[in-house]
Amino acid sequence: MRIVGGEWRGRRLAGPKGEGIRPTSDRLREALFNVLAHAYDDAVEGAVVLDLFAGTGALAFEALSRGAASALLVDDGREAGGLIRDTIAALACGDRARLIRRDATRLGPTADTPATLVFCDPPYGKGLAPAALTAAAKGGWLAGGALVLVEEVASAGPVLPDRVSELERRAYGETVVTIGRFEG
Template sequence: MKPKTKKPVSPQRAAHQVRIIGGQWKRSLLSVIEAEGLRPTPDRVRETTFNWINHLFDAHWTPIICLDLFAGSGALGFEAASRGAAQVVMVESHTPAFKQLEQVKTKLKANQCQLVRGDAAKVIANVAAQGQKFDLIFLDPPFEQGWLEKILPACKEIIHSKSCVYVESEFALDPESTEENMQALLSGWQLIRADKAGSVYFHILQRSI
């Protein structure tokens, strides 16, 4: 009788880690610190999201310049860099989270990632004043704090026409809504894709004007 062969054991992932899904750093683990409002985008959601984005870009990442406005664990920004984005500007105001981003950047040798410590609204204002434009913006702010209503309209000033914003929120972005607040929020944007995972809604918006 042949001895039973043991199946290889996959490396266990700690509860407070996420992994990079694709690209040169595929399967690399990112540690997630405990911080109020820090809610890393789950692996499954990022996989779906980057499949959408990959399709929109025809898998051509090399000219893409990204802005990750609430970088947190860096899961979105480092994912884009892993797939070949030319530049990823990652913004984070929380000091421990920012230090964690610095450690990951050093570990991955992610020279295309520029880390900015500061408030997202102020960064947008500075970027707009400099006339800089992005091809893709990640917008995953803390929930229930009114960030989306404050930041999304401002993103129109710093993104190329027909370029995209990824948005996570605690509510669905509905272009068919008759509510004035929703109409104002989505003014100038076209909803390209949307889905829901648990209590989180995630979307791809394209600047329509």
């Protein structure tokens, strides 16, 4: 696993040892960031990123590499926390990236700047994306008009909660990425 574009292009990311973390592949990340750059007026440049169910943090670190201003990475897993902390240290980006060890479906209120770009890549097939995005909206984690990307298995039901309008869906093999806009 590596960062595929931007300032840290080619830098390797620490991968999980077990089956509990399913990182977004390099190929899918490259496709998603091309969509963000060309179809959404480069939504990454200067963005405040919220990475829910961050796992390895690959999506957030890719965004930072490509010009995002900052990233909050949310995951309550022990292995994920270790991988994210190691990558923050390796990339020396502690001033722009922060790990929040918390259940993404129970965020509570935030004192941080609301996110303008949200990645939500929960364990597939468990219906966690709507719960996490609802918690983020209630807690003030999302800026009005924030762009939201949800990665889920193609057979999953609706992945966007109320107040997030669907803009498009893109299929990548057995994965579907739903892109929406938060109507804060």
